[in-house]
Amino acid sequence: MANRATLHKNKLEDFKEYLDNRGIAYRPGKGTWQELQVLTSKHGWQCIYSRADMPEHLTVQDKLCPLVWGYLEQKRKETGK
Numbered sequence: 001m002a003n004r005a006t007l008h009k010n011k012l013e014d015f016k017e018y019l020d021n022r023g024i025a026y027r028p029g030k031g032t033w034q035e036l037q038v039l040t041s042k043h044g045w046q047c048i049y050s051r052a053d054m055p056e057h058l059t060v061q062d063k064l065c066p067l068v069w070g071y072l073e074q075k076r077k078e079t080g081k
């Protein structure tokens with residue numbers, strides 16, 4: 001299961017910086033569709049995928065959603081939105 005349109009593709013590099021700041025490991029994705037793999041403490045490597053139908057958004061595996069939501073919440077607080 002995956003959550004679509006959670007993370008915009010132009011935010012991927014910023015998301016990697018967020019992971020770096022928290023000491024969370026990540027690595028490049030494998031194959032055509034994987035953009036990134038992120039290491040979670042409970043679930044191992046989880047993937048973020050590119051999408052053919054909406055190339056501006058990425059699909060995030062459900063087990064990564066809390067981490068992505070934390071990133072998005074931090075960005076909202078920083079921008080005041």
